[in-house]
Amino acid sequence: MMIKVVLVALILVALVWGLRHRDDVGLRAGRRLVTVMLALLAVVAVLAPDFTTRLAHLLGIGRGTDLLLYGLVMTFVFTTAGLYFRCRDIERRLVEVARAVAIRDALAAGGPAGDAVRPPAQRPPSRRPPAPRRSS
Amino acid sequence: MYGEEAVVGEVVAGLREVFGHVVCVDDGSRDASAAVAAAAGARVVRHPVNLGQGAALRTGIEFALLDPDARHLVTFDADGQHRVADAVRMVELLRTGGYDVVLGSRFLGAAPGLPRGRRALLRAAAAATRLSTGIAVTDAHNGLRALSRRFAERLEITLPGMAHASEITAAVGRLAARWVEVPVTIDYTDYARAKGQRSINSVNIAFEVSVHQLFRSRR
Numbered sequence: 001m002m003i004k005v006v007l008v009a010l011i012l013v014a015l016v017w018g019l020r021h022r023d024d025v026g027l028r029a030g031r032r033l034v035t036v037m038l039a040l041l042a043v044v045a046v047l048a049p050d051f052t053t054r055l056a057h058l059l060g061i062g063r064g065t066d067l068l069l070y071g072l073v074m075t076f077v078f079t080t081a082g083l084y085f086r087c088r089d090i091e092r093r094l095v096e097v098a099r100a101v102a103i104r105d106a107l108a109a110g111g112p113a114g115d116a117v118r119p120p121a122q123r124p125p126s127r128r129p130p131a132p133r134r135s136s
Numbered sequence: 137m138y139g140e141e142a143v144v145g146e147v148v149a150g151l152r153e154v155f156g157h158v159v160c161v162d163d164g165s166r167d168a169s170a171a172v173a174a175a176a177g178a179r180v181v182r183h184p185v186n187l188g189q190g191a192a193l194r195t196g197i198e199f200a201l202l203d204p205d206a207r208h209l210v211t212f213d214a215d216g217q218h219r220v221a222d223a224v225r226m227v228e229l230l231r232t233g234g235y236d237v238v239l240g241s242r243f244l245g246a247a248p249g250l251p252r253g254r255r256a257l258l259r260a261a262a263a264a265t266r267l268s269t270g271i272a273v274t275d276a277h278n279g280l281r282a283l284s285r286r287f288a289e290r291l292e293i294t295l296p297g298m299a300h301a302s303e304i305t306a307a308v309g310r311l312a313a314r315w316v317e318v319p320v321t322i323d324y325t326d327y328a329r330a331k332g333q334r335s336i337n338s339v340n341i342a343f344e345v346s347v348h349q350l351f352r353s354r355r
Contacts, residue, residue, distance in 0.1 A: 095191045095296045098183050102161075103199055106181040112202040113157045113179050 004060075011074065018078060031078055038071045137214030138186060141167040143327060144214045148176035151212065154224055159200050160214065161192040173214075190300030194293045201288060209288050213279040215327065222320040226282035229318065236287040236313035239273060240280035245319030257338055264342070269306045273317060277301045280320055287313050298337060299344040 018031075045052040045064055052064030061067050137144050137160060144160065151158045160178035162170040164186035174180045181199050183192065193211060200206050208230050210223045218240070226238040242250070243259070258277060265276035281304070283291070291307050293300045308315050 091296065092294070094185075095187050098185055098187055099191060099195045099198070102181050102183045102195055103202075106179065106199060107202070110179065112204075113159050113200050113206065 014074075015077065015081070028082075031075070031082070034071075035075050035079075038068070038075055041071065042068060137161065137165065137169050137173065137192075138163040139165045139167050139169060140214045141165070141169045141172050143216045144169055145172040145176040147212070147214055147216050148173050148178040150220045151223070152177040154220055155210070157200070157203065157206070159196050161196040161199075163187060163189070163192040169214075188296040189298055190293050190303070191296040193300060197283075197288050197291065197293075201285065207285050209283045209285070211279060211281045211283070216325065217322050218280045219321050219323070222280060222318075223282065226280070226318060226320075229316065230282050230284055233316065234314060235316050236284045236311070237308055237315040238282040239275070239315060239317045240278045240320035241273070241275035241317045242278060242320060242322040243274045244317060245321050247322040247324060249324030250322065251324075261338060261341075265302050265305050268302065268345070269309045271305050271309050271315070273305055275317070276305060278320070278322070287311065295344055295348060297340070297344060299341045299348070302341075302345050 041052065045068055049064060052067055054064075056062065056064045056067040059067065061070070140147075148158055148160060158178040160170075160173040160180045162173065162180055162182045164183045170180045170182050179199070181195055183195065196211070197209060200209050208227050210227060212218050212223060222240060222245075226240065229235060229238050243262075247255075258275065262274055262276040266272055277298075278301075287307075290311050291304065293303050295303055307313070
């Protein structure tokens, strides 16, 4: 029982630590290596079921399939979380690019907000000439 | 604004009666929002694609700050739920009270037509914000705010979506800003209600905020 508590705690610590250091190249490589090893282990499990079972017993886990399952769950969680953060980083970059373009265009169309002061709205808005549009 | 062509003209015109400069960020609308806002007298900054409210707010603040004469900034929703008179009062308070930030609160003021479920949700959100930032706000997701130039320049909004509201409150604490909350009225028109975000989005907001705080990348 004790070993299980330790294992679960280790998994959680690894998860948080791994995600905090997710930009580390070594860690990304490690994650990929683990994934490949897991795939190899799956092949071994198909060809020689006894081997994974013995390995599992060595670690205090009941069956070889359980060992595979735990590994699978871990890589799944890491991969999902990694993808989530990767998407977020890409989104952040997209936001930066789009915002820069927006501000550049607005500046090109009429300088900073204080310039080109228009008279306050007195006439109905529909009668007002449209704002200058960029040509591109 | 995003797809607000039906109301944004009126909102901008109302603001322009009192305020010299109105910056309107069009967050990739596919309708005529940008043209309508410009015709009503706003300077329009157009995001080429939809980026989210937090990003729009950042763009608007950044653009307004490019004007060296801008001393006070007001953030004001484009869907017509805020009142210009409230904004005027808040800027007056910035000017005379020596505050960096004046936040609007519908719970100190009024929110006619606010559905009960939404009220409970907003209360819970405010409580969560109080807990995580230590800033005793009563309304954490109110779009009407008045900011001093000093505060606006130091404000960092990193979350592009709706989760930016708690970031602004966090900035108040981080920058030790002098802040005050004032009663404002939110008009829950059928239009605003239909356009507003769905309550279930609060789950996404809470998730984004927690992840942001838990797993800050070292970069």
